[in-house]
Amino acid sequence: MDHKILTLDRSGTNNEHAWMSDVRIVHLARSRFLPNAGGGTVFCVMTYRGEPGRALAYLIPGQYPEFEGEQAWFRVRWFSKRRREFIEQVEGKG
Structure with missing residues (x-):
């Protein structure tokens, strides 16, 4: 179920293009870069459906x-x- 949240812009008017956000459920999974070769870099994969994704983000x-x-x-x-x-x-995933 997608929940849309429409927020008010700074002028107090209802503006669809300013300050709009969604509420989503995301899946975070830890992984390690080349663990068999001694690589210890940890990164996080973020997807929406729990499926393997291509978007990798280093843990900052x-x-x-x-x-x-x-x-x-x-x-x-x-x-x-x-x-x-x-x-x-x-x-x-709710």
């Missing part, structure tokens, strides 16, 4: 929330590919 402190294990699901307020706010961890 504060960029992703901490989670136990190798994967987790999160409810996210999504503004753009580069701007998102993690709201809470959830049990699954």
Whole structure:
């Protein structure tokens, strides 16, 4: 279920193109770069359906929330590919 959130712009009017966000469920999975060759770089794969994705993101402190294990699901307020706010961890893809 997609939830659309429409926010008010600074003028207080309802503007569809300014400050708009979605609430989405995303899947985060840890992985390691070349673990058999001694590579220890940890990165995070973020997808929407829990399927393998091509978008890799190096773990920068504060960029992703901490989670136990190798994967987790999160409810996210999504503004753009580069701007998102993690709201809470959830049990699954909901």
